[in-house]
Amino acid sequence: MSAKEIAGRVDALGKRITLDYQNKPLILIGILKGAFIFLADLIRAIDLPISVDFMALSSYGNSTKSSGVVRIIKDLDYSLEGHHVLVVEDIVDTGLTLNYIYGHIKSRGALSVKICSLLDKSGRRQVAVPLHYKGFEIPDEFVVGYGLDVDEKYRNLPNICKLVRAIDE
DSSP states (O other), rough: OOHHHHHHHHHHHHHHHHTTTSSSSSEEEEEETTHHHHHHHHHHHHHHHHHEEEEEEEEEEESOOOSSSEEEOOOOOOOTTSEEEEEEEEEEEHHHHHHHHHHHHHHTTEEEEEEEEEEEGGGOOOOOOOOOEEEEEESSEEEEBBBBBTTBTTTTTOOOEESSOOOOO
16 A cells, blocks of 8 residues: 555545544544554644543564464553543554454443544454444555554555565565
């Protein structure tokens, strides 16, 4: 996907979120590290007063394949009680990590919890997750750029590109 395609889709998502959350206290939770660029662009496209917090989790390590074990590396700083929460993720793959995040956040007293993902790789889904806002559907390919990485590389690419050869092969 080109930077122009991404920008157009992010703008459309921001407009829809703005309409859906009028007069509602909204916290966006960015999932680090992959979603940080998407989150930065998305919050500029949302015309509402919002709060932002971050979570960091790990299920990949230095590999291109998920281990299936989710670890919280950085938890939230703020209380979610009395707020609507929008989890902002870079990519939904198997659904295991996002299912864990969704349950964890729901248990913390939010008025509602919805999910916004830039990319959806639904062909790999192992666990159903409620995906409320979606940027692009992609095939079962490992992608990098626009915040997505492999072994902490390629996050700074402005486009989203298929990784042709994995570093750990």
